[in-house]
Amino acid sequence: MVILELQYLFEVGRLTVAAEAIISTLQRAGSVHICDLPFDDVARAALQETWTRDPFDRIIVAQARLRGAVLITKDRLIREHYERAAWARSRSVYAVTADLAGSVAGNRRPVGNDRRRFGRS
Secondary structure (H helix, E strand, C coil): CHHHHHHHHHHCCCCCCCHHHHHHHHHHCCCCCCCCCCHHHHHHHHCCCCCCCCHHHHHHHHHHHHHCCCEECCCHHHHHHCCCEECCCCCCHHHHHHHHHHHHHCCCCCCCCCCCCCCCC
């Protein structure tokens, strides 16, 4: 589900790198693994995440909760409702995306990102 939300954020201009590029870069680094939980189990667990109406957030948090995994997110609401959610405040999602873009492009230094913030915090 994270892949789908990352792609959505890319399509609406909130990320500068497509989901597949981000995920493949993180997988090569050994930082991310695609969850193999049955979607039905995740969807049923998401029914318990009643603190939000956002289906992406419900499913992503339910999946992390089922795994007992750390969830890296800037979303304040998720961090308030999932005890294993974390965010490095010193770096924006745009800085992280730019670093990934540099990695994907094979550049040694990060690609710049001139986008203005217009997302929620």
